[in-house]
Amino acid sequence: MSKNKQQADIRSHRLDKDQIARNFGDLHPPLSRSEALIAADRCYFCFDAPCTTACPTGIDIPGFIQKIRSDNIRGSAHTILGENIMGGMCARVCPTEVLCEDACVRNTHEEKPVEIGLLQRYATDPVFDQGTPLFSRAAATGKKVAVVGAGPAGLSCAHRLAMLGHDVVVLNRDDKPGGLNEYGIAAYKTVDDFAQKEVEYILSIGGIELRKGETLGKDFTLQDLRDSYDAVFIGIGLGSTNTLGLDHETLPGVDSAIEYIAEIRQSDDLGKLPVGRRVVVIGGGMTAIDIALQSKRLGAELVDIVYRRGPEQMGASRYEQDLAQTNGVTIHHWAKPVELLGDDHVTTIRFERTALDSNGRLTSHGDGFELTADTVFKAIGQILDVGVLGKDAAGLEIRHDRIVVNEAGRTTLPDVWAGGDCVAGGDDLTVTAVQQGKVAAIDIDRRLRGE
Amino acid sequence: MADLKTTFLGISSPNPFWLASAPPTDKAYNVNRAFEAGWGGAVWKTLGEDPPIVNVSGPRYSAIHSNERRVIGFNNIELITDRPLQTNLDEMRQIKQDWPDRALVASVMLPMNEPTWAKYLPMVEETGIDAFELNFGCPHGMSERGMGAAVGQVPEYIQMAAEWAKKAASVPVIVKLTPNVTNILPPAKAALDGGADAVSLINTINSIMRVDYDSLTMYPTTDGMGTHGGYCGEAVKPIALNMVAEIARTKETRSLPISGIGGISDWRDAVDFLALGASNVQVCTAAMVYGFKIIDDLVDGLNNFLDDKQLTLDELIGKAVPSVTDWQYLNLNYVEKAVIDQELCIQCGRCHVVCEDTSHQAITHTVNGERRFEVIDSECVGCNLCVSVCPVEGCISMHQLTEGIDPRTGETISPEKADWTTHRNNPMRKTK
Ligand SMILES: Cc1cc2nc3c(=O)[nH]c(=O)nc-3n(C[C@H](O)[C@H](O)[C@H](O)COP(=O)(O)OP(=O)(O)OC[C@H]3O[C@@H](n4cnc5c(N)ncnc54)[C@H](O)[C@@H]3O)c2cc1C
Ligand SMILES: Cc1cc2nc3c(=O)[nH]c(=O)nc-3n(C[C@H](O)[C@H](O)[C@H](O)COP(=O)(O)O)c2cc1C
Ligand code: SF4
Numbered sequence: 001m002s003k004n005k006q007q008a009d010i011r012s013h014r015l016d017k018d019q020i021a022r023n024f025g026d027l028h029p030p031l032s033r034s035e036a037l038i039a040a041d042r043c044y045f046c047f048d049a050p051c052t053t054a055c056p057t058g059i060d061i062p063g064f065i066q067k068i069r070s071d072n073i074r075g076s077a078h079t080i081l082g083e084n085i086m087g088g089m090c091a092r093v094c095p096t097e098v099l100c101e102d103a104c105v106r107n108t109h110e111e112k113p114v115e116i117g118l119l120q121r122y123a124t125d126p127v128f129d130q131g132t133p134l135f136s137r138a139a140a141t142g143k144k145v146a147v148v149g150a151g152p153a154g155l156s157c158a159h160r161l162a163m164l165g166h167d168v169v170v171l172n173r174d175d176k177p178g179g180l181n182e183y184g185i186a187a188y189k190t191v192d193d194f195a196q197k198e199v200e201y202i203l204s205i206g207g208i209e210l211r212k213g214e215t216l217g218k219d220f221t222l223q224d225l226r227d228s229y230d231a232v233f234i235g236i237g238l239g240s241t242n243t244l245g246l247d248h249e250t251l252p253g254v255d256s257a258i259e260y261i262a263e264i265r266q267s268d269d270l271g272k273l274p275v276g277r278r279v280v281v282i283g284g285g286m287t288a289i290d291i292a293l294q295s296k297r298l299g300a301e302l303v304d305i306v307y308r309r310g311p312e313q314m315g316a317s318r319y320e321q322d323l324a325q326t327n328g329v330t331i332h333h334w335a336k337p338v339e340l341l342g343d344d345h346v347t348t349i350r351f352e353r354t355a356l357d358s359n360g361r362l363t364s365h366g367d368g369f370e371l372t373a374d375t376v377f378k379a380i381g382q383i384l385d386v387g388v389l390g391k392d393a394a395g396l397e398i399r400h401d402r403i404v405v406n407e408a409g410r411t412t413l414p415d416v417w418a419g420g421d422c423v424a425g426g427d428d429l430t431v432t433a434v435q436q437g438k439v440a441a442i443d444i445d446r447r448l449r450g451e
Numbered sequence: 452m453a454d455l456k457t458t459f460l461g462i463s464s465p466n467p468f469w470l471a472s473a474p475p476t477d478k479a480y481n482v483n484r485a486f487e488a489g490w491g492g493a494v495w496k497t498l499g500e501d502p503p504i505v506n507v508s509g510p511r512y513s514a515i516h517s518n519e520r521r522v523i524g525f526n527n528i529e530l531i532t533d534r535p536l537q538t539n540l541d542e543m544r545q546i547k548q549d550w551p552d553r554a555l556v557a558s559v560m561l562p563m564n565e566p567t568w569a570k571y572l573p574m575v576e577e578t579g580i581d582a583f584e585l586n587f588g589c590p591h592g593m594s595e596r597g598m599g600a601a602v603g604q605v606p607e608y609i610q611m612a613a614e615w616a617k618k619a620a621s622v623p624v625i626v627k628l629t630p631n632v633t634n635i636l637p638p639a640k641a642a643l644d645g646g647a648d649a650v651s652l653i654n655t656i657n658s659i660m661r662v663d664y665d666s667l668t669m670y671p672t673t674d675g676m677g678t679h680g681g682y683c684g685e686a687v688k689p690i691a692l693n694m695v696a697e698i699a700r701t702k703e704t705r706s707l708p709i710s711g712i713g714g715i716s717d718w719r720d721a722v723d724f725l726a727l728g729a730s731n732v733q734v735c736t737a738a739m740v741y742g743f744k745i746i747d748d749l750v751d752g753l754n755n756f757l758d759d760k761q762l763t764l765d766e767l768i769g770k771a772v773p774s775v776t777d778w779q780y781l782n783l784n785y786v787e788k789a790v791i792d793q794e795l796c797i798q799c800g801r802c803h804v805v806c807e808d809t810s811h812q813a814i815t816h817t818v819n820g821e822r823r824f825e826v827i828d829s830e831c832v833g834c835n836l837c838v839s840v841c842p843v844e845g846c847i848s849m850h851q852l853t854e855g856i857d858p859r860t861g862e863t864i865s866p867e868k869a870d871w872t873t874h875r876n877n878p879m880r881k882t883k
Contacts, residue, residue, distance in 0.1 A: 045804075046800050109797060
């Protein structure tokens with residue numbers, strides 16, 4: 001370890017208040033009515049619309065756009081939220097450039113798809129602003145379902161179950177509901193406390209009891225729930241951050257991106273947050289982009305992302321990569337960290353060049369480079385804390401540290417369903433979590449009705 | 452550059468674009484600006500008897516918009532000029548003096564008795580105007596008083612008034628026709644029989660724009676009540692073109708020179724009117740929506756078009772008239788099929804939806820398990836619906852079958868023409 005005694009430069013108030021406010025304002029401001037009408041007019045109302053197929057929740061996109069054209073905004077919102085109760089959040093956070101908008105036939109000749117995300121926001125914003133009731137509950141079934149986790153998966157599942165007439169108890173570890181909508185999504189994607197507004201709306205259907213500070217594996221076990229409820233849905237997301245597997249990983253200044261993002265999201269005065277002058281981010285997903293960009297927007301001078309593979313393999317979409325780069329973030333590909341340097345605080349991180357060998361496996365070259373850093377953020381993914389599932393985990397099939405479910409969300413335990421980031425085979429998107437929660441609710445309902 | 456100088460009824464103007472009688476020609480101020488901008492002529496806002504009429508002081512106009520707020524159709528309940536006759540006459544005299552090379556036409560609307568016509572027309576003519584246009588067209592307000600469309604809908608009245616006008620005037624007389632009739636030919640014929648030198652058409656079409664979705668009253672209203680108005684602008688062009696072509700192709704009326712009006716907003720619209728038989732054109736709504744400056748594109752566009760086609764303006768006039776005929780003379784042996792250019796196709800599938808739902812189930816959506824839209828020749832009737840709805844210009848086109856068998860009917864394609872008049876299914880067919 002080198003004897004580098006350089007002081008870490010980590011400070012708050014790097015930027016003035018107005019600049020911070022501008023940096024953390026709406027990334028994509030909402031459309032005005034006239035903008036929305038013009039955007040809606042660009043929809044061709046395709047047969048068997050490719051955008052609808054591309055949407056994980058299968059929203060009838062041409063259908064809702066048609067309703068925007070005729071000023072039937074409430075009807076439009078119903079079309080959206082009926083398939084995806086978090087259509088408001090999804091309108092803000094979905095990587096539409098790889099989902100619906102990527103499928104838009106307008107791309108063929110114009111490379112400019114219909115602005116589906118923004119139109120979806122236009123149609124749904126009034127519902128959340130005004131609390132317009134769009135859904136009601138079916139006759140009570142007398143069944144009670146426990147939902148663990150109040151993230152997108154859990155809340156979507158709870159809402160659909162409530163609609164179908166079941167009573168739901170949602171047990172959530174965190175104080176605030178919403179999961180990563182509240183603690184993870186980049187601040188400029190969901191301004192004005194939208195995550196909580198959305199949760200309030202979801203709960204307003206009735207029949208859902210939300211209990212906070214209730215942690216599976218600590219305050220109760222899966223077996224407890226199976227004993228006292230007719231069905232259980234697990235939507236606990238992912239827990240701890242992966243480790244780099246390097247020495248000195250506990251060195252001050254080597255931080256979890258997720259934890260810092262949560263701090264940003266919960267801060268009521270962003271200027272107060274201390275941020276390094278030189279920030280290095282390890283990872284290639286949405287989290288890596290988000291921590292890099294938000295550090296930059298808090299005033300970090302030099303922000304580098306280092307990813308061990310190429311741009312195509314990055315979990316973050318091309319659009320997100322471009323966004324980072326146009327905001328002054330440097331992205332290095334094909335390099336992996338090998339050494340953290342610093343005495344009482346990290347000062348430097350050393351990388352080795354990587355490449356794919358003839359078998360497609362990642363290898364490293366030996367040669368490499370160093371980056372000086374006041375902060376190193378680990379954004380290399382999270383894993384499920386299988387431990388919280390307790391001894392019931394024995395009956396649950398787990399693969400690659402995630403719960404295995406079938407296409408209806410059933411686990412290998414007959415009365416337990418799961419969805420969202422904690423299940424195997426997903427793509428770690430809000431919209432997928434919502435879909436999995438919905439699909440599971442429909443299957444739970446069928447099962448409880450004895451169909 | 453093509454020469455756009457036009458002579459209509461012996462009246463010359465630097466181009467064939469006149470402003471129609473309406474707000475743009477309401478007073479000297481406007482007409483001056485229009486002539487400065489380059490308009491070839493102006494038909495002054497319709498004059499009536501003194502004391503002048505009054506207009507409502509609430510909304511006179513309303514529009515149908517596209518989502519980009521483009522005005523597609525326009526409605527008005529405005530009456531004829533609401534200024535004293537003498538004021539108008541003084542200004543007209545001055546304009547004609549200041550702009551001797553432009554056409555200045557006086558539009559008039561008078562009650563149905565000859566002495567009135569004999570009294571007013573000489574007074575108006577004395578200003579130096581080039582012609583009269585008799586307004587038998589306004590469908591609202593004035594028609595309740597027995598003028599405007601109330602005259603234009605009765606051929607006998609048209610003829611009578613035209614005769615009075617011809618007697619009282621020494622300059623040419625143009626009769627402006629109302630489209631609010633089931634057949635435009637009798638009014639046109641009546642104008643001709645009455646001695647009119649030309650017809651102009653169309654005036655506006657009876658219309659109610661919509662209701663107000665809050666109050667559930669018609670929209671717009673004057674103090675809660677509304678009345679039908681006259682519809683014009685882009686949306687009415689096809690209706691006007693048909694009427695113009697009918698007059699131009701019918702033996703009894705085709706000697707009448709036509710001034711074409713209705714929905715002209717760019718030079719292509721003017722080409723439509725001219726090719727279908729109009730000798731010049733008049734514009735109102737487009738000027739009211741975009742201002743006088745549109746004359747630049749009208750003149751420039753028509754010029755370039757004529758140059759490209761190597762046509763003179765005179766050669767363009769009436770060029771398309773011989774292509775208009777009755778349905779019964781269309782060649783029923785002629786067969787076209789739609790062809791989709793797969794290179795251009797963006798796979799929206801609209802052609803499939805519309806053909807499947809409302810036409811002839813002649814377009815696939817899947818071929819060999821892949822999303823693909825292809826025309827099934829054995830079902831395609833050649834209706835052109837898919838071409839009409841396809842968002843990509845040129846992607847779907849109609850191709851003629853010139854030989855072989857039409858896979859839809861099983862009949863051999865015949866090079867002979869054969870129309871309904873001789874068709875075997877026609878009980879009234881003519882035998883050769
Ligand atoms: C930084 C970051 C940025 C992202 N940005 C985007 C984006 O822009 N667009 C996008 O589509 N996706 C994004 N994602 C992914 C998206 O947030 C997740 O896929 C989605 O939130 C998963 O929902 P979930 O319900 O499965 O889990 P979570 O959102 O993680 O919610 C899990 C819930 O379970 C609770 N919980 C956890 N453990 C327990 C326990 N033991 N007992 C009880 N409750 C528990 C938590 O309190 C939480 O409320 C991002 C993710 C991260 C980390
Ligand atoms: C507001 C308004 C007022 C009009 N007033 C008259 C009029 O006084 N006399 C007349 O002959 N036609 C009048 N018209 C009809 C126009 O001259 C013209 O025939 C009709 O609008 C169709 O042409 P356009 O589609 O170019 O507007 C008026 C039209 C409008 C819109
Ligand atoms: S021309 Fe008409 S019938 Fe033929 S494919 Fe097109 S829509 Fe169908």
